[in-house]
Amino acid sequence: MLKRLYKIFKPADPAGPLIIPEREHQISERDISKNAARIVEQLKKAGFDAYLVGGCVRDLLLDGHPKDFDVATDATPEEVKKIFRSARIIGRRFRIVHVRFGREITEVTTFRGHPGKTKPGADHTKSDKGMLLRDNVYGDIRSDALRRDFTVNALYYAPDNGAILDYAGGLEDLQKRQLRIIGDPNARYKEDPVRMLRAVRFAAKLGFSLTPETEAPIREHAEYMADIPPARRFEEVLKLFTSGYATAVLKQLEEYGLLTYLFPGAAACLQAGDTFSERLIYAMVTNTDKRIRSQKRVTPAFIYAAMLWPPLQNKIHTLMTEHKLNHHEAMQQAASGVVGEQLAYTAIPKRFLIPMREMWALQQRLARREGRRAYQTLEHPRFRAAYDFVLLREEAGEKLDGLGLWWTRFQDVDEDERETMIANLPQQKRPRRRRRKSGPATPSDNA
Ligand code: ATP
Numbered sequence: 001m002l003k004r005l006y007k008i009f010k011p012a013d014p015a016g017p018l019i020i021p022e023r024e025h026q027i028s029e030r031d032i033s034k035n036a037a038r039i040v041e042q043l044k045k046a047g048f049d050a051y052l053v054g055g056c057v058r059d060l061l062l063d064g065h066p067k068d069f070d071v072a073t074d075a076t077p078e079e080v081k082k083i084f085r086s087a088r089i090i091g092r093r094f095r096i097v098h099v100r101f102g103r104e105i106t107e108v109t110t111f112r113g114h115p116g117k118t119k120p121g122a123d124h125t126k127s128d129k130g131m132l133l134r135d136n137v138y139g140d141i142r143s144d145a146l147r148r149d150f151t152v153n154a155l156y157y158a159p160d161n162g163a164i165l166d167y168a169g170g171l172e173d174l175q176k177r178q179l180r181i182i183g184d185p186n187a188r189y190k191e192d193p194v195r196m197l198r199a200v201r202f203a204a205k206l207g208f209s210l211t212p213e214t215e216a217p218i219r220e221h222a223e224y225m226a227d228i229p230p231a232r233r234f235e236e237v238l239k240l241f242t243s244g245y246a247t248a249v250l251k252q253l254e255e256y257g258l259l260t261y262l263f264p265g266a267a268a269c270l271q272a273g274d275t276f277s278e279r280l281i282y283a284m285v286t287n288t289d290k291r292i293r294s295q296k297r298v299t300p301a302f303i304y305a306a307m308l309w310p311p312l313q314n315k316i317h318t319l320m321t322e323h324k325l326n327h328h329e330a331m332q333q334a335a336s337g338v339v340g341e342q343l344a345y346t347a348i349p350k351r352f353l354i355p356m357r358e359m360w361a362l363q364q365r366l367a368r369r370e371g372r373r374a375y376q377t378l379e380h381p382r383f384r385a386a387y388d389f390v391l392l393r394e395e396a397g398e399k400l401d402g403l404g405l406w407w408t409r410f411q412d413v414d415e416d417e418r419e420t421m422i423a424n425l426p427q428q429k430r431p432r433r434r435r436r437k438s439g440p441a442t443p444s445d446n447a
């Protein structure tokens with residue numbers, strides 16, 4: 001953190017930044033990615049201005065370990081590309097350069113101009129509602145700072161002399177552990193509604209509060225989220241749920257009315273006070289947070305399987321009671337229906353969608369264990385995730401006749417014991433031969 005913030009005096013130029021020299025803060029060269037520092041150095045050698053910026057400076061000051069290091073410069077993407085052989089220009093809405101050294105990719109962005117002060121014809125487009133569709137107008141470091149989202153995300157660090165530059169009051173907010181949106185909150189949320197999700201994520205992750213003017217418009221403007229394309233909403237869902245603070249994030253998403261724009265079915269169940277859904281979803285985020293903390297892998301397929309499970313069950317119930325489908329048919333139809341509806345809110349890439357549906361289908365198969373079935377299910381590539389999901393359902397209070405425990409043992413014991421376990425299974429009613437429009441399934445089907 002900072003050693004003596006209050007010793008820092010205002011600059012002579014009121015538009016200039018607060019400058020905190022190296023001796024006044026605790027960022028040490030050792031904590032900085034060699035590659036990012038090298039990129040800054042090479043840009044400077046080529047005559048450009050360059051800094052580390054954003055989350056990495058924030059996290060370094062908080063004694064955290066930045067996930068990645070971002071660089072801001074006055075060089076245009078084309079100029080950056082000329083300097084680094086491994087550079088690739090990406091993005092349309094917001095053009096940036098990826099510079100790769102070994103496995104590390106550093107994002108290099110060109111200082112953005114002030115969106116309000118652009119000339120006609122500049123590459124800067126807003127929708128009818130004021131949402132920023134493209135933002136490729138370049139400017140200087142000050143305008144770049146002011147178009148960033150929160151003050152604590154707008155700090156610049158110069159690796160060459162160790163100084164920190166603060167144009168937006170970020171150091172004071174960092175000291176007070178608060179998130180403050182830069183500029184007029186209404187306009188900034190309108191310009192990019194994802195900033196509301198970012199506010200929730202950073203508050204949870206950093207343990208910061210939102211200043212009143214940052215917080216107040218969120219409930220009112222949550223509906224702006226409807227204009228964000230599903231693909232971008234999916235990206236944000238991943239960041240929110242794999243932040244390591246998904247439990248706090250979820251509470252806040254509910255609280256601010258944002259969850260409806262990410263998972264409308266789950267949001268409706270939670271709003272209706274459905275305690276099973278609440279326990280299931282919160283058990284999932286608690287588990288996810290634990291896994292992230294112990295550096296275990298989490299898959300979006302599992303997160304989605306749980307978030308969509310409550311609406312899936314409601315649909316299955318309707319199809320079985322009102323349309324008289326059997327459980328298997330109802331499950332198939334309901335799964336397609338729920339996925340179809342979800343895709344209007346967040347994308348679900350196939351690599352997650354398929355495993356998620358397999359996990360759902362396996363919920364039924366895990367209950368059928370007689371003969372060779374248990375062995376076959378055990379071999380299924382999605383067995384582990386599906387078994388974890390059974391445990392989650394039980395944790396949330398679903399009565400599955402000790403199914404989770406049975407499978408826990410079955411994985412542990414030897415061949416003879418497995419045979420005994422199968423032989424000792426309670427006699428399952430044979431599923432009735434399928435007739436057209438057969439009645440509701442037996443309770444053992446009820447996965
Ligand atoms: P994380 O720890 O999640 O990487 P971060 O602050 O680095 O946090 P990024 O998404 O990597 O977040 O973005 C880098 C920087 O770009 C931010 O710190 C912020 O200054 C700016 N930024 C990112 N997204 C937005 C946005 N939607 N609006 C304004 N500024 C943004």
Ligand code: MG
Nearest residue numbers: 055056068070
């Ligand atoms: Mg970052």
